[in-house]
Amino acid sequence: MIHRPALSADPEDNRRTLQEILDGAAEGGELVVPAGTHRVADGLRVPAGWTVSGRSAAGDGTVPQTWIESTGTAGHPILHVTGSDVAIRDLGLRPPAADPGEHGGDRGTAITIGDYLYEAAPAWIERVDVRRVHVERPDERHANCVAVMGAVRDIVLHDITIRGGYTGVAVHWGAVGGDVSTIVGPTFHPHGLTITDLRVRDAIEGFYLSSVHDATVRGGCMRNVDFGFRLLPGDNTDRWAPSSYDGTAPRIGSNIEIADQCVSWNGPRYGVRVAGWGRSEVDGLVSELAYENAVIRDCRLFGAGSGEQWAPVMVERAAGVELTGILSSTIGECSCTLSERN
Numbered sequence: 629m630i631h632r633p634a635l636s637a638d639p640e641d642n643r644r645t646l647q648e649i650l651d652g653a654a655e656g657g658e659l660v661v662p663a664g665t666h667r668v669a670d671g672l673r674v675p676a677g678w679t680v681s682g683r684s685a686a687g688d689g690t691v692p693q694t695w696i697e698s699t700g701t702a703g704h705p706i707l708h709v710t711g712s713d714v715a716i717r718d719l720g721l722r723p724p725a726a727d728p729g730e731h732g733g734d735r736g737t738a739i740t741i742g743d744y745l746y747e748a749a750p751a752w753i754e755r756v757d758v759r760r761v762h763v764e765r766p767d768e769r770h771a772n773c774v775a776v777m778g779a780v781r782d783i784v785l786h787d788i789t790i791r792g793g794y795t796g797v798a799v800h801w802g803a804v805g806g807d808v809s810t811i812v813g814p815t816f817h818p819h820g821l822t823i824t825d826l827r828v829r830d831a832i833e834g835f836y837l838s839s840v841h842d843a844t845v846r847g848g849c850m851r852n853v854d855f856g857f858r859l860l861p862g863d864n865t866d867r868w869a870p871s872s873y874d875g876t877a878p879r880i881g882s883n884i885e886i887a888d889q890c891v892s893w894n895g896p897r898y899g900v901r902v903a904g905w906g907r908s909e910v911d912g913l914v915s916e917l918a919y920e921n922a923v924i925r926d927c928r929l930f931g932a933g934s935g936e937q938w939a940p941v942m943v944e945r946a947a948g949v950e951l952t953g954i955l956s957s958t959i960g961e962c963s964c965t966l967s968e969r970n
Contacts, residue, residue, distance in 0.1 A: 629657040639669035639699050646672055653677075656713070663693040671704030676711025682719040684760060692720035692762050703728050705740040705775070712754040720762040727770040731808040731909075733798045736771030738763040742778040742818075746804045749814060750779045757784045766792035769832050778802020779816035785823045796828035796850070801839035801862045808909045813868025817841060817880050827964065828853060834891065838862045839917070842883045849964030854895030856929065859886065859949065861917035863906045881948070882920040889927040890962035896935035897942065899956070900927070904946035919948030926953040930960045 631649045635642045646668065649659055656677020663683045674680060682694025696719065698706045706721050716739065726736025734744045741756050763773040773793040776783055777800045790796040799818050805811035821843040827850075828834040834850035837843055839862030850856045866873065866880045873880060881904075893899040902924065905916045929940045940956035943949070 629653065630660060631657060632660045632662065635662065635666045637667075639667040642666055643668040643670055643672065650674060650678060661694050661696065661719070665695040665697055667697045667699055668706070670700035670702060671698060671706050671708055674707050674709045674711070674714055674716070677713050679715040679717070680707065680719070681715070681717040684718045692718060692760075694718065695720035695722060697722040698724050700724060703732070703735040705734070705737040707739045709739070709741040709753065709756055712752075712756070715757045716759075716761060718760045720764065722764050723771065723773070725765075725768045725770070733772050733795070733800055734775045734777045737775045738773050740775040740777065741783060742776065742780040742802060744777050744800060744802050745807065746778065746802060749804060750816070753780045754782045756780070756782070758788065759784075759786045761787075762789045763793070764791050766830055768792065769794055772798040773831070774798070775800070776818055776821065778818070780818050782820040783818065783822070785826070787825045788827070790826075790828045791830050793831050795833045795836060796831050797823060797826060797835040799835070799837045799840055799843070803868065808863070811864065811868065811910055814870040815839070815864065815866075815868045817869065819843065819878070823848075833857065834889075836860060837884065839865065839880055840884065841878045841880050843885075845886045846888050848889040849962050850890070851892045851962050851964070853891065853893055855893050855897070855901065856889060856891030856899050857886065858901040858903070859884065859922070859924065859946070860901075860903050861906045864908045864910070865906050865915045865917040867908065867913075867915055879920055881917045881922065884919070884922040886924045887926050890964055891927070891929045891931070892961040893929065893931035894934065896933050897938050898933065899929040899931055899940045900924070901942045901944070902946045902949050902951075903944040904949075905944060916945055919946060922948055923950040923952065924954070925951070927955070928962065929954065929956045930962060932958040
């Protein structure tokens with residue numbers, strides 16, 4: 629069923645109207661948000677089976693005609709995907725200012741798919757498709773814009789434009805535990821992930837992948853960022869990975885491709901970081917993750933670090949990662965036509 633609600637100038641009323649629609653059909657449906665800028669008093673939970681869509685000029689995603697602006701202060705994502713078979717399309721999203729801290733990467737976002745911490749082992753969230761989405765938070769750089777975390781797989785992000793925030797797209801493992809220092813496992817590692825045509829500007833970082841496998845990121849443009857992207861093993865690498873990763877399943881850190889990225893960076897230390905070691909927040913144990921069939925290729929990096937020690941690409945104990953076709957220059961910048969949509 630397609631729902632086309634009429635929205636008002638009242639953020640509380642708008643949130644209640646939209647959430648009641650999303651909660652009202654167990655089998656899902658399509659929620660079409662009308663053109664205009666609509667304020668909501670807090671975030672929305674998007675259960676399984678729903679498509680949430682807006683309108684864009686000419687239908688090509690260049691300029692959204694539908695914007696959702698949150699006034700909430702609780703740190704909830706504007707759209708929190710909590711179930712499988714969800715699509716989000718043709719929307720502009722403006723999260724409120726938020727500062728969730730170092731381990732609050734799934735909080736204060738425009739979109740979060742999954743969660744970082746769980747009380748018990750969750751069901752996997754699968755088959756989520758996000759296309760032609762714009763996120764604006766140009767005046768603050770503390771919270772991430774899009775988070776893909778924990779027990780999630782078969783996720784597609786395509787044609788995403790982001791301005792401001794800390795990390796444009798944060799992809800991070802999840803775990804059972806009360807907080808980052810009391811993780812007991814098991815851990816859950818995003819996979820089956822495809823990110824294409826990502827454009828980020830005026831942020832701390834374009835994207836990162838932490839403790840994932842079977843992931844592809846192609847065709848990105850990051851301008852005026854402190855650094856472009858990171859490939860990381862996670863604080864605990866594969867220490868609490870479930871037994872399904874032993875033998876038959878792909879290894880964590882395997883089958884990863886990052887390709888065709890352009891980065892104009894100006895941070896203190898590096899344009900790209902590739903690391904294979906992590907220090908546990910639980911007990912300080914340092915462990916390493918050996919990557920397999922992981923490649924970073926055909927990337928252009930423009931910029932120089934502002935600190936005393938810097939490198940365009942910083943590699944730290946990252947066995948198994950192939951770097952090829954990396955162009956670095958201290959002059960020039962990315963001239964990505966599509967990023968002008970920002």
